[in-house]
Amino acid sequence: MQEVSGNTLGLKPSQLHALRRTYRRRVPAEDIVSPELARHLTEISRETGRQVGVLLDRKGDVQSVVVGDARKLDLPDIGRARAGSYRLRGLRLVHTHLNGEAITRDDHTDLALLRLDLVAAIEVLDSGLPGKLHFAHLLPGASGEMWKDETVPTVFDAGFYDALQNTLALEDELARASSALRKTSGRERAILVGVGGSTKGRGKGRGRAEAESSLEELKELSRTAGVEVVDALLAMRREPDPRYLIGKGKLDEILLRSMQLMADVIIFDADLSPSQAINIADATALKILDRTQLILDIFAQRAQSAEGKLQVELAQLKYLYPRLVGRDDSLSRLAGGIGGRGPGETKLEIDRRRVRDRITALERRIDQVSASRQVRRKQRNANGLPILSIVGYTNAGKSTLLNALTASDVLAENKLFATLDPTSRRLRFPRDREVIITDTVGFIRDLPEDLVTAFRATLEELEDADLLLHVVDASDPNLDAQVAAVEKILAELELTGKPRLLVLNKMDRLPPGTPPPLAEGVPVSAVTREGLQALLHACDRILWSGGRVGFDEVAAGAPRREIV
Ligand SMILES: Nc1nc2c(ncn2[C@@H]2O[C@H](COP(=O)(O)OP(=O)(O)OP(=O)(O)O)[C@@H](O)[C@H]2O)c(=O)[nH]1
Numbered sequence: 249m250q251e252v253s254g255n256t257l258g259l260k261p262s263q264l265h266a267l268r269r270t271y272r273r274r275v276p277a278e279d280i281v282s283p284e285l286a287r288h289l290t291e292i293s294r295e296t297g298r299q300v301g302v303l304l305d306r307k308g309d310v311q312s313v314v315v316g317d318a319r320k321l322d323l324p325d326i327g328r329a330r331a332g333s334y335r336l337r338g339l340r341l342v343h344t345h346l347n348g349e350a351i352t353r354d355d356h357t358d359l360a361l362l363r364l365d366l367v368a369a370i371e372v373l374d375s376g377l378p379g380k381l382h383f384a385h386l387l388p389g390a391s392g393e394m395w396k397d398e399t400v401p402t403v404f405d406a407g408f409y410d411a412l413q414n415t416l417a418l419e420d421e422l423a424r425a426s427s428a429l430r431k432t433s434g435r436e437r438a439i440l441v442g443v444g445g446s447t448k449g450r451g452k453g454r455g456r457a458e459a460e461s462s463l464e465e466l467k468e469l470s471r472t473a474g475v476e477v478v479d480a481l482l483a484m485r486r487e488p489d490p491r492y493l494i495g496k497g498k499l500d501e502i503l504l505r506s507m508q509l510m511a512d513v514i515i516f517d518a519d520l521s522p523s524q525a526i527n528i529a530d531a532t533a534l535k536i537l538d539r540t541q542l543i544l545d546i547f548a549q550r551a552q553s554a555e556g557k558l559q560v561e562l563a564q565l566k567y568l569y570p571r572l573v574g575r576d577d578s579l580s581r582l583a584g585g586i587g588g589r590g591p592g593e594t595k596l597e598i599d600r601r602r603v604r605d606r607i608t609a610l611e612r613r614i615d616q617v618s619a620s621r622q623v624r625r626k627q628r629n630a631n632g633l634p635i636l637s638i639v640g641y642t643n644a645g646k647s648t649l650l651n652a653l654t655a656s657d658v659l660a661e662n663k664l665f666a667t668l669d670p671t672s673r674r675l676r677f678p679r680d681r682e683v684i685i686t687d688t689v690g691f692i693r694d695l696p697e698d699l700v701t702a703f704r705a706t707l708e709e710l711e712d713a714d715l716l717l718h719v720v721d722a723s724d725p726n727l728d729a730q731v732a733a734v735e736k737i738l739a740e741l742e743l744t745g746k747p748r749l750l751v752l753n754k755m756d757r758l759p760p761g762t763p764p765p766l767a768e769g770v771p772v773s774a775v776t777r778e779g780l781q782a783l784l785h786a787c788d789r790i791l792w793s794g795g796r797v798g799f800d801e802v803a804a805g806a807p808r809r810e811i812v
């Protein structure tokens with residue numbers, strides 16, 4: 249005979265026996281519950297002071313018998329519903345409520361997240377007889393109410409509701425709604441979760457405004473990665489929850505929302521610890537990504553050179569490695585990436601040892617490639633031309649500026665991380681002097697550690713630079729934060745000793761006559777070419793006219809002398 253699950257501790261043998269006998273019962277498929285089964289459950293419930301429930305399949309057979317405590321019932325693990333799935337579970341939960349409650353929040357959560365056909369609660373009267381019957385089922389459609397609740401005075405009054413027919417009709421409607429949604433766009437649907445307010449960890453000291461602007465950036469990143477953002481919400485918390493980062497209650501709320509919006513992915517604007525990532529993946533059937541993984545994913549999509557590809561795969565695997573201890577199906581969702589573009593090897597087989605081997609092999613390959621690139625770099629600059637490197641926040645207009653200065657056509661687009669591989673061009677200065685000018689990958693605040701390491705090699709070129717042109721988007725409201733983020737990364741790369749010149753780009757986007765947003769720096773527009781001559785003069789001065797003295801002071805934080 250099947251076992252009774254849940255809170256069975258301390259039950260008398262006679263009570264356990266009565267519970268086991270529940271497996272012999274059967275309910276007509278079209279009825280929510282039979283009067284006999286209802287009475288059987290309420291009597292045991294009254295006697296034990298605990299909630300008692302059954303999961304009935306569509307034939308009306310009892311699949312599971314569960315005992316809870318006076319207020320709630322923890323269902324046995326029946327697995328989670330597939331992400332974005334419209335199918336229902338083929339199981340109906342019928343259980344008792346001891347305190348006259350209607351359908352509770354927990355009941356709705358189980359209904360939606362487990363995709364139950366129906367949830368019913370029978371009130372237990374003091375006499376032990378069944379009282380009112382409450383029940384709830386899901387509603388199709390991505391807008392409006394997610395479920396419908398009904399209450400009838402007794403179990404005898406529920407005959408109007410054909411549980412089987414209604415469930416089948418609902419499944420049809422859900423399927424129709426789902427395929428209508430899929431047709432409108434083939435892209436993955438994501439819910440973004442911003443995090444702030446905590447006093448520890450990532451998001452530390454982040455107020456609402458900062459959390460919101462970071463969430464806006466995550467939207468841009470998501471757009472760049474090619475996902476459709478169906479909702480974005482903010483979770484403010486004093487302390488991060490060690491298990492779920494945002495807490496189980498908030499997570500459930502988000503999971504409900506994802507069911508309603510038929511989302512496939514949840515993207516957190518934070519770095520999840522390996523155990524948080526695993527816990528969250530275990531709590532849902534959705535794909536889970538954090539900010540670092542999203543950025544890695546964009547890099548994976550965009551890497552062009554052989555070396556860039558190797559570096560991105562390495563960074564992805566290093567990030568994934570500590571997460572390879574969860575359940576198998578969680579793993580594939582943690583490793584999946586957008587559109588299934590996880591790191592190469594993991595698509596075939598996810599296995600810690602193999603990942604470890606692959607990491608070692610990649611590191612060896614990258615060392616070789618990087619050594620030969622250094623040789624090339626030395627050869628290329630054998631003639632000793634000064635090197636001018638463009639750095640800056642992603643989307644600041646670095647490539648556009650390079651193009652404008654050199655009349656070339658490096659890919660520039662309004663997406664984050666358009667440039668991943670360094671590009672070098674010759675640039676002729678007044679008095680026929682020549683420099684090499686290089687474009688680099690864009691920086692971003694909280695650039696993941698693994699990526700800084702991975703792109704160190706790409707950014708190695710910066711070590712040779714005689715002048716760093718730090719390009720900023722003068723029209724961006726987050727200008728200060730972006731400048732600070734770039735400075736921080738330059739410091740990590742130990743490049744703060746280099747002469748730097750701040751270039752305030754996109755001045756054309758400010759209303760005419762607006763003064764530059766920062767006192768220092770050269771205002772330009774790479775699009776209208778305004779200010780480019782002044783910029784060249786400033787560079788010329790630093791590189792050749794002994795302007796370096798003045799420049800080092802600027803780099804050290806001293807007030808700028810005239811430099812334009
Ligand atoms: N209005 C205006 N738009 C600009 C200017 N410079 C660049 N842009 C636009 O800004 C967007 C980003 O330009 P990119 O040159 O790709 O920026 P980037 O810094 O190279 O970006 P990543 O390589 O992605 O880090 C593009 O849509 C450009 O057309 C400018 O001076 N004025």
Ligand SMILES: [Mg+2]
Nearest residue numbers: 646647666667
């Ligand atoms: Mg670029």
